[in-house]
Amino acid sequence: MTDHASTPPAPAAPAPAGPTGRIVLLTTSHRVAPGVLSWPAWQLLHAADRVLCADPGHPQLPYLREAGVTVAHESPDAHALVEACAGGRTVVVLPDGEGDRRLTDGLARLAGSGRVAMPALELLPGSYDLPGARLLDLVQVMDRVRRECPWTSRQTHRDLAPYAIEEAYELVEAIEAVEDVEDGNRSEALREELGDVLLQVVFHARIAEERADPDEAFSVDDVAATLVEKLVRRHPHVFGDAEASTPQEVKALWREAKAAEKRRESVTDGVPLAQPALALAAQLAGRVRTGAVAVEPPRGEGVGYELLALAVRAEAAGTDPETALRAAARAYRDTIRAAEGVEA
Template sequence: MQILVISPRVAPGILTLQAWDVLRSAATVRASVDDPHVRAIVSSGIPVEIAELTSHEPRTVWIAPTGDAAWARAMADELMSGDAADVEVIFGSYDLPGSSLLDVVEVMDRLRRECPWTAQQSHASLSHYLLEEAHETLEALDSGDDDHLREELGDLLMQIVFHARIAAEGQGWDIDDVAAGIATKLVHRNPHVFGDVTVSSADEVDANWQRLKAIEKQRTSVFDGIPATLPALAYADKVMGRLEILEVTGDDLGSRLLALVAEARAHGKDAEEVLRQAVRLLG
């Protein structure tokens, strides 16, 4: 007896050769739930009976509830705990890396349709949540707690998917456009990986990135594209980087702060990060 597990993130009817061989050679194929994956198998000419799995049946293939590998393993263990012969769990399709992102999109779609709070949100009403989640993610990164970082990255991802879902309702783009856009940008700005450019150091990679970015943006001001809401040290670092300023003179407090930012840049440091870490040590 065999139990077949199918990924919910793969289109119905897309199965491994092993899965099709098992289904075609079975005396009986049964499933506990009728769903699109089961119907695709039926459409291929293999009859499927809908029933509950209660006992071991030789030469029978049971199709597990889609995506429920835990159910398949639990049923196999339960059947084998008695007098039944071996029960084999077969995976008929597998998730590709990143496939769980589809779950986030699906959950957000349903929340937008069925949750009153989620349904009334807009880009503007979510803006402070996006900022909070970004700061909480940075805090988790600083803490060195991997589990905390994973959780906060999930919260930040949710904000991205949320904004994309809102845009899909009337702005002409969605999460696929967001993903396609960044994928295209990464390919274009990394010609040493995706093209024929040769580099010998990380500095050359960064220089190529900045050159290509400048060509794309065609900015007319050194301040273009730098968010004014950045913390002051980070804002100063961005502007000084564009101006390629390495030294600042003056005795007033602002000039001395700028000089410290320039000093940090000269040593390959991020002034904002250095100060944040120094403040954490105070506690």
């Protein structure tokens, strides 16, 4: 007896009537100038049977038209796109944002159904982000926040100065906490603190763009350009004909280049007096030593002169007294917490 209630077997997938062709999703980076595409991308665009783009304002379109590539402003669903590839045709789709997800999900469902002879599905990056490309996103986000945030839009260089000091100290703390490079939590903290310091640079540069005097205004690009020029200038052993095979020789070249740039009258010029006292004392001692100035530190009564002498000794021994004291203070803190019965 035939069981009429049983589920009939699913029909076998139809055999393809011919070549199924291919669908290529051509992606581009918004961080790369429109029209700058890889050679494989241009080859594909010129050889494709159809090029589709649902967004009539897509930034690549003017450059494709100029290059003789015909683009149809269509947003086909997955079924229509598969049919367009029948007979071995190649169809290129330029992404248009939200519609991409619907299209790729539809293609995935068709492929998983086993009922459709699917064309080959390919993803071809037409342009790639270079190292540092995300900095462009940072500049754009900072620009918008500066314009639209009630707090950010009112800040000045002087307002932000305390944050620069605070973030610098937090970065130092994160650096000193990275005892094991395999510790993901500490590495994550270091990455975050580096970002906070970078924010200060981008924020100040954004404020500087608003200066009324165009000769005084500058942008983050100007900041980067100045830094690049300085790095090239102070590394003649890398970018020029000078030779330096040891860290000491590199430092000597750096000092020579810096002295020529600044034309300073004293070895103490450029030493920030607002820095922590131990660091200040050590930096002054370093300037005296490297500048070959025969000046002994002053002697006097009181703990200040004792600390000065210790800082000079530490610098001469190659020890950063600020770091050394901070490490000792952390050990002192741990001892106190242990005495209190508090976990470190």
